[in-house]
Amino acid sequence: MASPKTTQRDTFPSDPLAAFSERTRDWFTRSFAGPTPAQTAGWPVIATGANTLICAPTGSGKTLAAFLWGIDRIASEPERLGEGVKLVYVSPLKALSYDVERNLRAPLAGIGAEVSVGLRTGDTPQKDRQAMLRNPPDILITTPESLYLMLTSRARDILTDVEALIVDEIHAVAPTKRGAHMALTLERLERHVATEADDGEGRSESPVGRPALGATGPTPGRSTSVIQRIGLSATQRPLERIAGFLVGPGRDCEIVDAGVRKEMDLEIVVPVEDMADLGGVNVQPVPADADGEPQLPGPGAGAPVSGTPGGIQMPGDTQPHNSIWPAIYPELLRLVREHTSTIVFVNNRRGAERLAKRLNEMNAEERWEEELAAEGTAAVETAKDEGDDIPGPPGPPEARAPAPLDRYPEIARAHHGSLAREEREVVEEMLKRGDLPCLVATSSLELGIDMGAVDLVIQVESPKSVARGMQRVGRAGHELGAVSKGRIFPKFRSDLLECAVVAKRMRSGEIEETVIPQNPLDVLAQHIVSMVAEPETELSVDEIESVVTATEPYKELSREQLENVLDMLDGRYPSERFSELRPRIVWDRAAGTVRGRKGARQLAVTNAGTIPDRGLYGVHLPDGRRVGELDEEMV
Incomplete structure (x- = not known):
């Protein structure tokens, strides 16, 4: 497939706030001295409905650049509030998702918008997930894996009206298998919305697609996306490759490069x-833990061992080292x-x-x-004033009482x-x-x-x-x-x-070139099982191929590679050693269709994503408060 068409604008309207509603303009001018370069350049492009990649350094206001237009448009259509998710924000970090959710409160309150915001991550309690199905938010903040899980469950029903999608920190996932997983998720969301629009209102998946949130007018060569995609990236190179990852091959994307180098x-x-020559005293060998790391009995990594002032000897070494x-x-x-x-x-x-x-x-x-030094000085001064004997200096540190750690914050x-x-x-x-x-x-x-x-x-x-x-x-x-x-x-x-x-x-500013992994077949296998996980779902191989090859990581996937993955999932293994592995799908080669076997949905949900799965044990204080998790190896 062809590479995406990318354009970069050099001229922008004199007033970047002109297209916003009056109450949004009023809030912004009250709250900020003026738009940042990322906002000045980004808002006019986003307002056209074009797929957009905004590249700007940390602290440049690019998140608000992506969000404000969508908030303004949703708030301008009060009759549609509460009817379903219209804007999806995807973050690679749960912590960033919570941070963005908090930061949205100010513009929503300042604008006076009754726009609802929902948060769906791995930490979201089950009761909150169920409540979201009953009362879907207008804006959904989520992670790549949680969005994948929503598409694999009935939660996808609240996503049928999505009009815009923001992918934050896209540069962090693009060069990884996690990025390939997310690219497939975004394309599946695209097809889900297009199919529902076609079934419900007779709109086909046309090259123009639906107008984005409040698009100001038709834009020649807009995108072939049904959902407007907005990517936010730190400075990367080449930007065209990141843009291609965002939208997929054959779709247009405008690049807004506000990447002024940060001092x-x-x-x-x-x-x-x-x-x-690090100095110090040689020490005895230290045993290794499950990860091959030295088990340090001292108070910190590389802390003196057994009272010595030096360093550690790595496991397996015959010569001691210093730290x-x-x-x-x-x-x-x-x-x-x-x-x-x-x-x-x-x-x-x-x-x-x-x-x-x-x-x-x-x-x-x-x-x-x-x-202790201050107390000693005070004691000397008191003795001088009262004519008593001058107290001697305190003993060496090792002879004194240890520092009371709980005494200091x-x-x-x-x-x-x-x-x-x-x-x-x-x-x-x-x-x-x-x-x-x-x-x-x-x-x-x-x-x-x-x-x-x-x-x-x-x-x-x-x-x-x-x-x-x-x-x-x-x-x-x-x-x-x-x-x-x-x-x-x-x-x-x-x-x-x-x-x-x-x-x-x-x-x-000499940043490494971003390399997007091509054809990670293990990720593809996950998504194929997920796509046919519902009992009544049956897809043709052509349909699966169409979705998969519409993403940048799989644009060159051959039919043979796809069929090899289908063979594996259907139980046609290359060796009898794998015969005990249960098939995951049914591939009817005569009809050219694929459907899931019993348990496919459970398999898709419990094996989601590319983050390594580890056995984790919760850590709780005596009062029951949960402080975190430990890997099973450490336990």
Whole structure:
């Protein structure tokens, strides 16, 4: 199939708010000094009904650029409120979904719109899901996997009137199998809406499609989409490829490039004089856990073991090694204390928990030392005033009572995907208000959550890519025009080299080229089972092929590859070793049709998505409060 037609505009109306209703214009002018470049360029394009990709840096207002037109149009048709979902917002992160839902309250209240907003993620209670079926929202905020599950259940009935779809942080999923999964979900939603429109009102799936939300008029060469698709992306290259991923081959998409390079104050911090000689004392070997990670009995990753000031010996090594962590900890604590709110990014959940714990311990120890020193000074002054003997200096630290950790407020908290939703929301709000000096996070805070007062981002170890580094450092100075301040701490010599290259390219904006995976057949198998999961559903192979090849990841899927997947799902395995595996579908080769076997729907629902499935155990405090989950390996 042909690549999507992409266009980039150079001229825009002098008043980007002109097409909005009066009450929307009034709210915006009361609330903001003026539109951002992403909004100035994006609103006129979105108003035409065209598929649109908005590329802009963090904090540029692109989320409001995507939402405001849809809110204005829905509010302008009060007779249609409550009749079904009209606008769908898809976010790759649950945390971002909750953040956007909260941020929508201000424009909805300010405009005075009676537009309802619903949230559907993996955390949504079953009773709330059932309530949504009875009273569908006008705007649905969801994740790729939850949208897939809705299409695989009767919840798809509330999606028949969807007119616009926003995909946020699209660059984060495009180069992954999760992106391929989402692309198929979006195309299935497209066909679902088109089919219902055709059955209900006699409208066919024409090249022009239905008018988007309040489109201001016909646009030559609009798109072949029934649903207007709006993608939001950080700076990526090539943008045409991201646009193609958004809409699929053969559809038009207008690119709004407001990707003004964000100013960065970026430095690499090496906390030792020579990374080839970390110093310290050799230590005994440390056993490995299920992941091959050292099991550290100290208070944090790389913390001194058995009272030694040095480092750790990795499992399986015959020679002991030293750790750079004892040099990193004090520098991290110093930087945290010098700033209002700091996010420290690490590359795994275990590291986030350990680092947060160690920072809290070090902060308590230093505060305790300061109090003891102050008490000693006060005792000396009192003795001088009263003519008593001058008390001697306190004993060495190891001879004194340990610091009372519960005496001082936590300076750092951890944030990652295994935390319970309630815990995540608490720490996010604390950081936004400036009540939490430091949040140690994994990629869970990498994307567009509004972090408010953050003025420093620290990355421990290389972020592994230029785009990821820019995304993370962009969490600091989140406002438009603000400088993003970042510090990168390498952990070993080769990491220092990688950090230097990444930092240089971050400064120059040399981002890696986005590569979209082609034909991931395991993802395709999931969707085929889901498409025919309902007992009465029967699709032709041609229909399945039409849906699948209308997506960018599968545009070159051959008929032979598709039939091989159908063979596998129908139980025609290449070896007798797989004969015990139960077939999932029935493929009638003579009729060219496919239908699901008994249990297909349950299989589709319980095996959704590409995020690795792990056995998780809930962690609860004695009072019953849930704090998060642990992997089965750790348990």
